[in-house]
Amino acid sequence: MHVSRADNLMTRLLLIRPRAGLAASENEAALKRGAENALTLSLMFSGARCILQYALLPFLLPIIGIAAEATLPILLLINVIAIVSIFFSLRRFWTIGYAHRWRYLVVAAAALVLLAAFTLYDILKLQAL
Secondary structure: OOOOOHHHHHHHHOOOOOOOOOOOOOHHHHHHHHHHHHHHHHHHHHHHHHHHHHHHHHHHHOOOOOOOHHHHHHHHHHHHHHHHHHHHHHHHHHOOOOOOOHHHHHHHHHHHHHHHHHHHHHHHHHHHH
């Protein structure tokens, strides 16, 4: 199995060792199912994070008497969990040599850029308090 330079670079960036090859088709199917489940979970978490961050926390917390500034540590924690989730799902895709890993990388990279920007913005807001 030939591994491209780009795949080698990604395995180094993701701190993993590539698999020499996939075993029996039954094992391959289980690995693919696991990778797809990781992607699904990551996307569900990102969706829940967006709903929580933009719809619930800014409106719900002031109603129950908690200042909006109190949400910043919660949002930072949520962003860190989302970043870690994306990183580990990328690792899983590259570990098993998942066929659609490069497509997911584009989506993951966009999400990571946005999460990094939101995290930096929240840290700056937290320092201004």
